[in-house]
Amino acid sequence: MGFSTVAVLMFDRIPLFEASVPIAVFGERRDDRPEFEVRVISAEGGPVRTDAGVTLAAPYGLDAVEGADLVIVPTWRRPSGGDPPADEALEALRRAQAGGATVASLCLGTFVLAAAGLLDGRPATTHWRYAGLLASMHPRVEVRPDVLYVDDGDILTSAGGTGGIDLCLHLVRRSHGALAANSIARGLVTPPHRAGGQAQYIDRPVPAPATGDPFGDILGWALRHLDRELTVDDLAARALMSRRTFDRRFRQTTGTTPAQWLLHQRVLHAQRLLETTAEPVERVARRVGFASAVALRPHFRRQVGVSPTAYREAFGTGAADGAHPAASGAHLVANDAREAHPPA
Helix, strand or coil, rough: CCCCCEEEEEEECHHHHHHHHHHHHCCCCCCCCCCEEEEEEEECCCCCCECCCCCECCCEEEHHCCCCEEEEECCCCCHHHHHCCCCHHHHHHHHHHCCEEEEECCHHHHHHHHCCCCCCHHHHHHHHHHHHHHHCCCCCEECCCCCEEECCCCEEECCCCCHHHHHHHHHHHHHHHHHHHHHHHHHHHCEEEEECCCCCCCCCCCCCCCCCCCHHHHHHHHHHCCCCCCCHHHHHHCCCHHHHHHHHHHHHCCCCCCHHHHHHHHHHHHHHHHHCCCHHHHHHHHHCCCCCCHHHHHHHHHHHHCCCHHHHHHHHCCCCCCCCCCHHHHHHHHHHHHHHHCCC
């Protein structure tokens, strides 16, 4: 379902950058973006001091968590000091999750969700430098140390720094569609989407397509020809590399495999076409390189969470007779169920 009210829990002595991420993503209001009510909450009362020496005025107390659709813990103070989060804050998080809110953490904020018991038996991530500590402090958490973020439905966690931006944009995309997320990403001058399973740390930056770098050129070429039946062998041959060399360099450069990257880009392109065109799903599937709508559907559902038809009903240009996608969440779920069980 769509969300409109975002509660951001700030703790004392936290890193400044991560604290600012959800406010930067959800706080700016413009006509081409969804409008969010952002409640910046002092989880421990009073002004929030950051580790940069800057003090932030958080106007809300913990009672403002109630009624929020999305609750975010953007960060936490260095977790090795043995200083646990306050019980009142942990209880507020547990109540929010039990009441149906989506709960997310960025970077060290994962330690707070773990302390609240919300991650027991669930997959989660944090900054790679602290992943081992998270696993030792909270052995019931399934720690994934090498991914950008983990979407486990009602609870999401991310790595540090820009991984938090990726997760926030993913939340916007999941709830309000790709066009809304892309608009926010353009304002932040950041890539509109990186898959959650991508590696946190990559030795070399991803090359820009068509800049004279043969490897960057091949990625750009692939993006322009997603309608073709591309294979990893095709891309390797076009790059004048062996399959083994191409695969190794691709992983080093992008943090994922060529096959996973291609599949991810096909689904992303399908999202854009479903939002911006009235073409039948069968035609959309073929335009992004799938043999049929039936072939597209399981990959789309796995990546986006719903079927292509349900996604278009919620986020297409004619969704709900022009209604804002935020109001279409229940409509999306209903249509997804209808497609899964069509009438006889």
